[in-house]
Amino acid sequence: MEGGVKAVEFSETAKREIEKILSRYPTKGAALLPVLHLAQEEFGVLTEGVRARVAQVLDLPPAQVEGVVSFYTLFKTQPTGRHVIWLCQTLSCDLAGTRSLLGHLDRRYSLKPGGTTADGRFTLVMAECLGGCGTGPAMMVNWDYHDRLTPERVDEVLEKYR
Amino acid sequence: MEPVLLKRIDIPGMAEIETAVANGAYANLGKGLGMKPADLLELVKASGLRGRGGAGFPTGAKWGFAAGDPKTPRYLVCNADESEPGTFKDRPILERDPHLLLEAMILSGHAIGAEYGYIYIRGEYADAYRILAKAVEQAYEKGFLGNDIQGSGTRFECVVHRGAGAYICGEETALLESIEGRRGQPRNKPPFPANVGLFGKPTVINNVETLANVPFIVERGAEWFKSMGTEKAAGPKLFCVSGRVNKPGVYELAMGTPLRTLIKDVCGGVPGAKRIKAVIPGGVSAAFLGPEDLDVKLDFESVAAAGSMFGSGGVIVLDEDDCIVSATLNIMRFFKHESCGKCTPCREGTYWLYNALHRIEEGGGRPEDLALLLDIADNISGKSCCPLADGAISCVVSSVKKFRAEYERHIREGGCSFAAREAGAAKA
Numbered sequence: 054m055e056g057g058v059k060a061v062e063f064s065e066t067a068k069r070e071i072e073k074i075l076s077r078y079p080t081k082g083a084a085l086l087p088v089l090h091l092a093q094e095e096f097g098v099l100t101e102g103v104r105a106r107v108a109q110v111l112d113l114p115p116a117q118v119e120g121v122v123s124f125y126t127l128f129k130t131q132p133t134g135r136h137v138i139w140l141c142q143t144l145s146c147d148l149a150g151t152r153s154l155l156g157h158l159d160r161r162y163s164l165k166p167g168g169t170t171a172d173g174r175f176t177l178v179m180a181e182c183l184g185g186c187g188t189g190p191a192m193m194v195n196w197d198y199h200d201r202l203t204p205e206r207v208d209e210v211l212e213k214y215r
Numbered sequence: 216m217e218p219v220l221l222k223r224i225d226i227p228g229m230a231e232i233e234t235a236v237a238n239g240a241y242a243n244l245g246k247g248l249g250m251k252p253a254d255l256l257e258l259v260k261a262s263g264l265r266g267r268g269g270a271g272f273p274t275g276a277k278w279g280f281a282a283g284d285p286k287t288p289r290y291l292v293c294n295a296d297e298s299e300p301g302t303f304k305d306r307p308i309l310e311r312d313p314h315l316l317l318e319a320m321i322l323s324g325h326a327i328g329a330e331y332g333y334i335y336i337r338g339e340y341a342d343a344y345r346i347l348a349k350a351v352e353q354a355y356e357k358g359f360l361g362n363d364i365q366g367s368g369t370r371f372e373c374v375v376h377r378g379a380g381a382y383i384c385g386e387e388t389a390l391l392e393s394i395e396g397r398r399g400q401p402r403n404k405p406p407f408p409a410n411v412g413l414f415g416k417p418t419v420i421n422n423v424e425t426l427a428n429v430p431f432i433v434e435r436g437a438e439w440f441k442s443m444g445t446e447k448a449a450g451p452k453l454f455c456v457s458g459r460v461n462k463p464g465v466y467e468l469a470m471g472t473p474l475r476t477l478i479k480d481v482c483g484g485v486p487g488a489k490r491i492k493a494v495i496p497g498g499v500s501a502a503f504l505g506p507e508d509l510d511v512k513l514d515f516e517s518v519a520a521a522g523s524m525f526g527s528g529g530v531i532v533l534d535e536d537d538c539i540v541s542a543t544l545n546i547m548r549f550f551k552h553e554s555c556g557k558c559t560p561c562r563e564g565t566y567w568l569y570n571a572l573h574r575i576e577e578g579g580g581r582p583e584d585l586a587l588l589l590d591i592a593d594n595i596s597g598k599s600c601c602p603l604a605d606g607a608i609s610c611v612v613s614s615v616k617k618f619r620a621e622y623e624r625h626i627r628e629g630g631c632s633f634a635a636r637e638a639g640a641a642k643a
Contacts, residue, residue: 077374078374079414080395080396080414081396082395082396082397083376083394083395083396083414084396085396085397086376086377086378086379086393086394086396087376087377089379090338090377090379111396113396117396117397120397120398121396121397121398124381124398124399124555125338125378125379125380125381125399126379126380126381127338127339127379127380128379128380139339142545142548143300143499143545143549144300144301144458144495144499144531144542144545144546144549145300145301145457145458145531147545148457148458148459148531148533148537148542149457180339181300181382181549181552181553182298182299182300182301182302182382182549183339184297184298184302184303184306184337184339184340185303186300186301186302186303186455186457186463186529186531187303187455187456187457187463187464187465188463189457193339196341196342197341197342198342
């Protein structure tokens with residue numbers, strides 16, 4: 054790796070998965086989003102080293118990988134708490150009470166949008182429409198959907214994520 | 216109307232192929248794949264099916280453009296990037312009847328001569344992604360996907376492709392960019408995807424709900440399909456209702472059902488019998504309707520005639536205690552965040568509109584701000600390469616026009632006086 058970027062290596066399982074992904078598309082570029090998802094699962098964060106390795110594995114210009122990673126909200130380039138709460142703030146959820154949940158998360162967990170709890174357990178990210186409008190307010194914790202939220206229900210849900 | 220698209224949705228275990236087949240999934244493959252592609256295409260044309268993703272383009276015509284292009288391979292792409300705020304209608308199909316979508320894609324692929332299909336699903340729908348990916352695997356095992364589907368000689372391969380969080384990827388050319396591994400920025404048109412689409416090949420992009428109609432059209436015919444809905448908008452439609460109604464949810468009704476019927480009869484009216492202040496009829500890209508518009512029929516032409524857009528079927532209801540400026544600000548924050556940045560009017564304009572709205576809501580509004588809002592909107596309108604920008608200004612233009620007094624009150628009184636905002640919670 055150039056420029057002092059720490060080299061990373063995919064596991065053998067991940068390498069086989071990448072081969073499988075590549076077989077589904079006529080171009081290597083089309084494998085970029087799936088491989089970034091895989092890399093994020095494997096390494097947790099898409100660090101500079103991970104991004105460089107992805108570019109190398111797919112034979113893509115590093116700038117393309119950088120551009121794509123920064124474009125999509127679900128790709129992480131910075132470490133977060135152990136669990137990420139994506140709280141929907143778009144209109145239907147807002148009408149259903151997102152703001153009261155924000156107040157609750159602040160009071161109970163000292164958790165503000167963009168922040169992480171002192172114990173590193175939760176990071177709070179404000180999300181735009183999650184497609185849970187009919188049963189809002191909705192949130193995603195990691196990849197799990199939770200809806201019909203009230204402050205009490207939020208506490209119940211978060212209890213499961215240690 | 217008897218349920219069509221949602222008729223199997225409450226059967227437990229429909230994501231499993233055995234259960235799905237036992238309940239009628241893939242039952243129309245034999246008939247559909249037995250038809251000549253051109254005849255199948257004609258059938259869908261004759262049915263009057265129009266796109267359910269928002270634009271309402273005639274599906275058969277769209278198919279015809281791609282099928283008529285000699286370049287190969289052709290691609291069929293299913294748009295499952297359901298991200299329009301207020302819209303949650305495709306999710307039940309994806310999670311609870313995924314084999315319906317696969318059957319629909321196989322048939323549609325046959326009609327347009329596409330042997331490859333991609334389902335582009337929004338990254339947040341992680342459950343739906345897992346369910347669909349498993350359904351695809353099972354469909355291969357049972358010979359419903361692959362080289363020679365059920366001995367028909369037809370080939371169809373299907374891949375589920377997961378997005379990574381970007382509203383704009385619901386725009387069809389941005390979606391193609393995203394599959395190809397780039398930032399989701401819309402392409403200039405022409406050329407249209409029907410001729411130069413995915414990997415430069417002829418491509419049809421259809422919404423989940425649009426495709427889901429196809430097996431039933433094959434089963435029961437064009438006349439049956441046209442017996443539902445209106446003359447110009449045939450068939451069943453999924454409506455998703457949220458906001459101030461007693462029974463929010465996804466409902467399948469005939470095209471042309473009056474908005475009042477949907478809100479009052481189907482969704483049980485407004486909690487606390489409050490007055491309706493405004494309704495967004497088709498996702499937040501659609502202009503606000505007022506209480507005077509409740510008799511509008513929910514179909515493409517009627518909602519357009521009322522000054523809004525039928526859109527995705529995502530209906531959001533606001534009552535008399537909801538602040539229209541706050542709602543518009545919320546919508547503009549969404550668009551500011553989701554503008555892809557390609558076109559200057561949209562990139563800069565949504566940001567400026569957000570700032571002006573924020574100022575008004577927070578008490579720093581100036582009397583000239585209303586003219587400013589409309590001026591910015593006018594300078595965005597029709598000046599960007601995709602429909603996001605025009606969708607983004609609908610809420611501003613319609614709310615300033617219909618609820619001008621509420622904006623003026625914010626400016627006069629130095630901010631928002633709605634109780635919901637004071638409490639920091641909308642649900643009393």
